[in-house]
Amino acid sequence: MTKSKGLLIILSGPSGVGKGTICRSLCRENDTIVCATSLTTRTPRRGEQDGVDYFFVDEKKFCELKDQGSFLEWAEVHGNLYATLTGEVERLRQKECDVILEIDVQGAAQVRRSTDEGICIFLLPPNMEELWQRIEGRGTDKPEAMQERFRNARRELMEVWQYDYVVINNTVSEAVNDIKSIIMAEKCRVERNKQFLKSFVGKGDGH
Numbered sequence: 547m548t549k550s551k552g553l554l555i556i557l558s559g560p561s562g563v564g565k566g567t568i569c570r571s572l573c574r575e576n577d578t579i580v581c582a583t584s585l586t587t588r589t590p591r592r593g594e595q596d597g598v599d600y601f602f603v604d605e606k607k608f609c610e611l612k613d614q615g616s617f618l619e620w621a622e623v624h625g626n627l628y629a630t631l632t633g634e635v636e637r638l639r640q641k642e643c644d645v646i647l648e649i650d651v652q653g654a655a656q657v658r659r660s661t662d663e664g665i666c667i668f669l670l671p672p673n674m675e676e677l678w679q680r681i682e683g684r685g686t687d688k689p690e691a692m693q694e695r696f697r698n699a700r701r702e703l704m705e706v707w708q709y710d711y712v713v714i715n716n717t718v719s720e721a722v723n724d725i726k727s728i729i730m731a732e733k734c735r736v737e738r739n740k741q742f743l744k745s746f747v748g749k750g751d752g753h
């Protein structure tokens with residue numbers, strides 16, 4: 547099949563559901579899958595590195611970039627600002643990498659409005675008790691912040707209907723396999739292989 551631009555995959559789901567772990571695992575296992583590094587005004591957590599986990603910026607820099615139209619989407623999440631850089635996503639997709647955006651539901655809605663190319667996947671926890679345990683277990687946030695994340699999680703879950711696929715994070719390997727299957731199926735869509743098909747079978751109307 548002909549080579550083309552990489553896929554644009556949007557992965558959302560409530561805080562603590564394991565999006566980060568799943569993205570890292572997908573990227574480790576597949577050279578052609580990359581996670582776009584977002585920009586945030588949040589303070590780095592212990593062990594987080596600038597340019598790796600996020601580009602950590604102050605609010606002034608964030609607003610400058612926003613005003614310059616550098617963002618594919620942006621949102622305020624749990625009191626901090628987050629954004630995806632259009633340039634970075636395009637650069638990676640041109641290199642035929644499948645790009646994953648690990649973003650919240652507001653950001654995903656913006657991407658959907660600006661392009662119909664995104665494949666939207668919603669990651670669910672096995673149940674709400676498990677989600678609370680994961681938020682608590684991370685031990686990186688203060689109790690009020692954890693409560694806020696859990697409240698937001700309930701709101702975010704209501705957005706699942708806007709997505710193309712749902713994956714349940716029972717185990718990392720199962721969720722990663724499900725996402726790999728989605729990527730594989732998307733790559734096999736007739737729509738995505740039109741050029742190749744035209745040269746292979748001609749320009750027939752399908753009959």
Ligand code: 5GP
Nearest residue numbers: 561584620621623628629630648649650653
């Ligand atoms: P955390 O602060 O725990 O790393 O992320 C908090 C939330 O922000 C998560 O739901 C995460 O998906 C979301 N997030 C991270 N980067 C972006 C981004 O670039 N855009 C948007 N809209 N949300 C993001």
